[in-house]
Amino acid sequence: MTLLYAIHIDKLPIILGSMFLPFVYARNLWLLMRHGSAEKPPQNEA
Structure with missing residues (x-):
């Protein structure tokens, strides 16, 4: 939607x-999937 509006008002930075x-x-999603399991705290098996 933002891209369509930016094209309509013809503003290159937007x-x-x-x-x-x-x-x-x-x-960002790729980085979360790649490093997501390493940042989880260890679970105690009591």
């Missing part, structure tokens, strides 16, 4: 920022 967001989100 267009570029909107286009790169999916890559940033994908990278």
